[in-house]
Amino acid sequence: MGRARSEERRAEILRAAFEVIAERGYRGATLSAVAERVGLTQQGLLHYFPAKEALLIAVLEERDQWDTGGARIGGRRGWRLELLEALVEYNAMRPGVVQTFSALLGESVTEDHPAREFFTHRYALVRDDMAGVLREEFGDRLPGGLTPERAAPLLTAVMDGLQYQWLLDPESVDMPAVFRDFVGLLRTGEPDREG
Amino acid sequence: MGRARSEERRAEILRAAFEVIAERGYRGATLSAVAERVGLTQQGLLHYFPAKEALLIAVLEERDQWDTGGARIGGRRGWRLELLEALVEYNAMRPGVVQTFSALLGESVTEDHPAREFFTHRYALVRDDMAGVLREEFGDRLPGGLTPERAAPLLTAVMDGLQYQWLLDPESVDMPAVFRDFVGLLRTGEPDREG
Numbered sequence: 001m002g003r004a005r006s007e008e009r010r011a012e013i014l015r016a017a018f019e020v021i022a023e024r025g026y027r028g029a030t031l032s033a034v035a036e037r038v039g040l041t042q043q044g045l046l047h048y049f050p051a052k053e054a055l056l057i058a059v060l061e062e063r064d065q066w067d068t069g070g071a072r073i074g075g076r077r078g079w080r081l082e083l084l085e086a087l088v089e090y091n092a093m094r095p096g097v098v099q100t101f102s103a104l105l106g107e108s109v110t111e112d113h114p115a116r117e118f119f120t121h122r123y124a125l126v127r128d129d130m131a132g133v134l135r136e137e138f139g140d141r142l143p144g145g146l147t148p149e150r151a152a153p154l155l156t157a158v159m160d161g162l163q164y165q166w167l168l169d170p171e172s173v174d175m176p177a178v179f180r181d182f183v184g185l186l187r188t189g190e191p192d193r194e195g
Numbered sequence: 196m197g198r199a200r201s202e203e204r205r206a207e208i209l210r211a212a213f214e215v216i217a218e219r220g221y222r223g224a225t226l227s228a229v230a231e232r233v234g235l236t237q238q239g240l241l242h243y244f245p246a247k248e249a250l251l252i253a254v255l256e257e258r259d260q261w262d263t264g265g266a267r268i269g270g271r272r273g274w275r276l277e278l279l280e281a282l283v284e285y286n287a288m289r290p291g292v293v294q295t296f297s298a299l300l301g302e303s304v305t306e307d308h309p310a311r312e313f314f315t316h317r318y319a320l321v322r323d324d325m326a327g328v329l330r331e332e333f334g335d336r337l338p339g340g341l342t343p344e345r346a347a348p349l350l351t352a353v354m355d356g357l358q359y360q361w362l363l364d365p366e367s368v369d370m371p372a373v374f375r376d377f378v379g380l381l382r383t384g385e386p387d388r389e390g
Contacts, residue, residue, distance in 0.1 A: 059259075124367065161355035181341055185341070
């Protein structure tokens with residue numbers, strides 16, 4: 001099989017996995033369900049992804065690209081807090097992938113888990129991105145006095161922590177609203193803004 | 196076996212499980228390791244806790260009691276933000292139990308997980324407690340304008356979200372310092388405090 005054909009097949013598998021995750025959540029996203037959707041045997045699928053974790057990690061990497069890719073056109077950081085708010089709104093409409101992310105993140109903190117390296121690396125990048133977002137919005141000092149680098153892990157923690165509360169009890173936790181409250185808190189002390 | 200003897204045995208198992216968790220983390224805390232420590236067969240242990248999840252949930256419930264019990268003497272909410280800061284400091288010294296909590300929380304958001312009900316119920320209580328802490332500290336309106344009830348899920352999310360980043364990369368994430376930054380942010384806009 002040629003390289004182009006192989007990469008096309010890989011992309012097709014990722015799309016299928018994303019669909020299965022959206023429809024059936026973390027537990028339902030089995031290798032056999034994904035294989036069936038792309039017309040492969042489970043053995044055939046294992047040629048591309050050696051285990052369920054590897055497939056899920058690839059899907060989450062792909063999602064990170066989709067979610068942040070458009071905002072970085074030309075290498076410029078174009079992200080703003082408003083875009084983050086929109087991303088949280090969007091996540092609230094796709095519980096399957098948020099559940100998969102959150103479940104895999106939970107597993108990854110245990111010893112020798114195959115997703116540990118992915119998440120450790122991802123969070124280093126995410127904190128860096130978040131510091132960039134905050135610097136673009138506020139400059140070198142946030143209204144409350146924090147630097148962008150010190151506020152970055154906080155912003156990240158809020159997004160992740162809210163997902164767990166929301167997944168467990170979506171009726172009680174309005175994830176996008178609570179996230180907007182946090183953004184408002186970051187702006188506390190700033191001179192009044194329009195709108 | 197009498198009820199008193201049985202409850203004593205149960206408490207002994209919980210203490211042993213807590214020790215095993217502290218020493219070996221989530222994956223190492225197997226039913227057989229706990230059984231061995233209290234001199235029971237695995238079958239004997241199953242009489243008290245029907246599965247690993249049930250045992251871990253009981254340990255986490257017990258931890259919540261220890262952590263918050265002392266602060267509620269006489270039914271009064273005696274918690275303050277300073278105590279929460281101290282709790283986060285303390286958690287940074289016990290990665291085994293934080294890892295166990297975080298891994299089980301991750302699992303609990305998947306379909307039909309045995310820990311789902313525990314965590315859903317726990318978070319309702321925790322948000323309520325946090326709203327109480329915030330009200331005692333700030334009254335009905337926080338410096339940034341939020342009510343205690345609206346800030347409570349945020350405070351909770353920060354604690355949980357930071358644990359994941361810290362467990363994955365303790366060298367890069369100073370969990371207690373970032374949590375103190377969040378408390379500082381809640382106080383932004385407040386008239387200057389002493390100290």
